[in-house]
Amino acid sequence: MTSKERVHAALKREPVDRVPIYMWYHPETTQELAELLEIPPERVVAAMGDDIRQKWVGGNYAMEGIVHEQEGGSHVDYWGIEWERIDRFNQITKYPLQNASREEILRYKYPYDKIEVLIKQMEPVLKQADDLFIGCDVSPCAFEMVYRLCSMDRALLNLAADTELSTKMLNDAGTFALTLAEIVCERFPIDWLWTGDDVAGQQRMMMNPQSWREIISPHLAGVVKVGKEKGLWVAHHCCGATRPVIPDLIEIGVDVLNPVQGNCPGMDPVELKEEYGADLAFMGGIDTQELLPNGSVNDVRRETEHLLDKMTAGGGGYILAASHTIPHETSIGNVFAMYEAAGVSREEIFDRASEIRSIK
């Protein structure tokens, strides 16, 4: 089975030779694996056997796609957001609309003139579209984009204090994501459209689920619809305790939910699988907050085996992944343990690395 066939089959709940895998690595973990496997960092996921390749063409490009070599390295993205590498992650140090007047906010323009540059990110992954499952990330789609522009405090306060302004900002964010989605779905042979919008914290949703339904969800729904109308799978990323709106996500057409943080209230992956598994596939669930950085190799293997057993019940609908980027402090042994539980041995990974070296 090619990776492309494997992921499609899993999403259709058809038989697969092994569970599909899609891990997100911190650049330092990638570097560590590259040294161990003696291959270039950009070939690590190929050696590991991951099935999906994806690029960010929206705001996430600025956060994840630009890697500063040194702490303190910074850049201002096309949206005017300033990012700085602090403790190994790009974090926002300046929100362009944090202190802007209402009029300035109303005048703010999204970087439509940069769309062609942004979607160029897809070129290298599209070369592998015959064998690999290809995704395109157009997120953040609505509220998350708004708070990257005006700060989380202001974006959240506006939801209660100035619904009109909130709606306008959400509409602008949603329209930009929708435009990106229309272009990439039309132009590229992708397998899924990746949407995302962080609206939940560790304990619960940031805003009342009813507010989300009324003023945020319609913008997200528009983006999802673009993918569905093109006959693509649509994946959706939202960290945290999103349980109250999972039925709504299914309703608007989301096929795959990520990252499934099992330690948040209501987010036990097995419970979610039982309740929503007929309509929704899942990607994620391997805990990045405690298990991966602090657990033993045996803990990780046992937990991954348990999750695979339960999450693939009913014929599939699961993609093995950590519940976000694998934290850089995770031991390489723990990384291999996840793959081993999925039937990808260390030997197989080293063999593939050796092939990669010989081709080079």
Add this chain to the structure above:
Amino acid sequence: MSQYDELRECIISGKKARVGELTQQFLDEDKVAKEILDEGLIPGMAVVGKKFQEGEYFIPEMLLSARALNVGLDLLKPHLEASDVKPVATVVVGTVKGDIHDIGKNLVSIMLRGGGFEVIDAGVDVSPNKFVEMAKEANADIIGLSALLTTTMPSMLDTVQAFETDGMRDKVKIMIGGAPLTTEYAEKIGADGYAANASLAVEMAKKLVGV
């Protein structure tokens, strides 16, 4: 019916202009600032905390109430200072070194202020020594440490140790909060308490200073 009912209700519903009018009106009537605080603003925020805790309020509603609270507090502050009214306790809060996520820390500050605490916000990416310095300067009773990233959790231990090294550990209580944290982690690093949300942080802070 108390004369402060409307003020309390306006805090709960986040009507900042009306909170300003009412607070000023009470001051003009020569009401004691401490009474306006204790019977209007603080009970209002206690209801906000309860509604948050029970899942009726979410962060936007809490921020709206906080905005109204601040209008009232700003008007009362000179009067409270003039009459030498002491806060419940003084808390220095900040997001630890390496981490600049601040919404959790801001919500805790809001709820502590609404609970009658003096809050000094140290900001984000705060080094262990900076926390110690600020605690000394403010004569703080409590230090509140926040973190979102697992990678910055060790900064909490470093901060606790900085207080020990400086001989300040016995003078302050240290409480922690943030997405990846637990009571067990608080115990492990020698902190005095953990709170899962901003509302519980007020209860924890009161417990730590014996109020």
